[in-house]
Amino acid sequence: MSAFRRLLIYPLVLAAALAACAPAATSVAPPATAASAAPVAAAGLPENVEARLDSIARAIIAGGQVPGLTVAVAQGDQVAFARGYGAANREQGVQPTPETVFRTGSVTKQFTAAAILRLAEQGKLDLDDPITKYLPDFPTQGHTVTVSQLLNHTSGIKSYTGLPQWRPRMHETLNHEQMLAFFVNEPFDFAPGEQWRYNNSAYYLLGVIVERVTGQDYPTYIQETFFRPLRLQNTSYCPDGAAAGHAEGYSMREEGPVVAAPISMTSPFSAGAICSTVLDLVRWNRALVGGRVVSPVSYRAMITPDTLRDGKPLTYGYGLGVSEWEGMRRVHHGGGIPGFGAYLAYYPERDVTIAVLQNTDSRDPALTEDAVARAVLGIAAPEVKDLPLSAAEGERYAGTYDLGPMQIRVFVDGERVMAQGTGQPAFRLLYQGNHEFRASFDERTRLVFEVSGERAESFTLYQGGATMPARRVQ
Secondary structure: OOOOOOOOOOHHHHOOOOOOOOOOOOOOOOOEEOOOOOOHHHHOOOOOHHHHHHHHHHHHHHOOOOOEEEEEEEEOOEEEEEEEEEOOEOOOOEOOOOOOEEEOHHHHHHHHHHHHHHHHHOOOOOOOOEHHHOOOOOOOOOOOOEHHHHHOOOOOOOOHHHOOOOHHHOOOOOOHHHHHOOOOOOOOOOOOOOOOOOOHHHHHHHHHHHHHHHOOOHHHHHHHHHHOOOOOOOOEEOOOOOOOOEOOOEEEEOOEEEEOOOOOOOOOHHHHOEEEOHHHHHHHHHHHHOOOOOOHHHHHHHOOOOEOOOOOEOOEOOOOEEEEEOOEEEEEEEEEEOOEEEEEEEEOOOOEEEEEEEOEOOOOHHHHHHHHHHHHHOOOOOOOOOOOOOHHHHHOOOEEEEOOOOEEEEEEEOOEEEEEEOOOOEEEEEEEEOOEEEEOOEEEEEEEEEEEOOEEEEEEEEEOOEEEEEEEOO
C-alpha cells in the first residue's frame, strides 16, 4: 500500500462516513472564515451552499477522525468558499485557515507531469522516448519503457512504496541511488502497456528525468518554472520538519490523534513532496486549465486517458485521473502521506474547482470532496441498498482475487459477504443486485463481479475515480 496515496481498499483508514451535523467539540477552536471568500451567490452557486458546506465540515471535525480541515471552492476564477476548521496543530492550539500549508502527497504528480509536458513543448524530450535515453543505467529487463508510460502508470516497473524494505527506511534522508536501489532490480509487474497499476516509482523517475534534462534539482525547477511565475506563494517542496504556517500531521489511534510517523521528503520526491494550501491549489488548477502552465494541447494530453495494448481504455491521463461522476466529467487527483490527505477536483461542465486538505492520514479526503461536490453541484447522494443474500448465494463470490498491489479475499460470514485486503481488517459488502456490491466503509466504492456458471471469476473495483480489475486466483 502506498504511503502517499490512499486509493485501494483499507477500511480502518477510510471507515468514517460523514458524521451527523453537530456542534464542534469543545476542544476544537471555531472555524476560521477566509477574508478572501466571496459571497457564494455571486459565483452562481446555490445560495444556501455556504451553510451546507459549513455544516459538512463541522460534522467531519465533530466526528473525531480529522483534527484539521481546509476547503476551497471556486467557480471560474472566483473563489466562492474558503475556510478552515478544527486544529492545524493540536499541541499549540493553532486553527487552520485557507492559507495554512499542508502536505499534498500525490497531488504532486500533476506538477511533475506538467513539468515533463513543458519540457516536451520545448523540444527537450519526447514522450515516446525510451526512458533509457535519459536514464541509461536503468535496467529495463528487456522491456522498452517510454516516458509516456511512466506518466500514465502503465510502465510495469515495481512501485517502491509497496515493497516491505522501503517502509522501515522512509524516515531516512536518501539520495537517488539509494532510492532507486529499492526497486531497480525488482521484476516488472507486467510488460509495459499491458496493464495499469498506480506507481510511485514511475513518478520518482520522472523527477530524475527533469533533473537530467534541465540540469537543475527538481525542487528548484518547479519553484522557478511554476510556483514563482504563477504567484503560488504558499506552495513549495515540503520541508522535512516543522515550519511556520504549516499544519502538523496526525494518525488516528484508539487513544485519539497522535503525531504521524516521520517521513523524509527524499522518499516521495516528485511523486508526493509538494506542500500547498487550498487557495493555491485552486489557483494552480485555474492556471492549468487556462493554458498558463502548459499549452492547451498539452493540457488536453494530460486529461485524455490512453488505452492499453488490448484496447481497454484507461481512466488516468498524465498526473490526473479522469472519470465520469454523476453524469459529468471530473478531472481529479487525491493524495495521502503520513499525517495528511489531499484532494483536488475540477468539473469542466460547471467550471467548478474543489480543493480539500486535512492533517490526518486516517480518513479518505475523497469522502469530504464528494460531500462538498454534491452540495455545490446540487447532486443528491446515491441510494445504497443492503439486499438480503443467503449464504449459498454469497458463496458464489467467495474466493481470493488478485488486484495487483494486493490480494482481496471474499468470504461468507453467516449471511454476510465480507472482503479483506492483504494485511487489512475485513469489511462487509452490501449487495446491490446484479452481482454488484458496495463497501460498507465507503459506499462510493463498488465491486462488480463477473459470474460464470455457479461462481464469480473476477470483479472490477471502482474507487476514487479509478477502475481496477481483479481476477480469481483460488
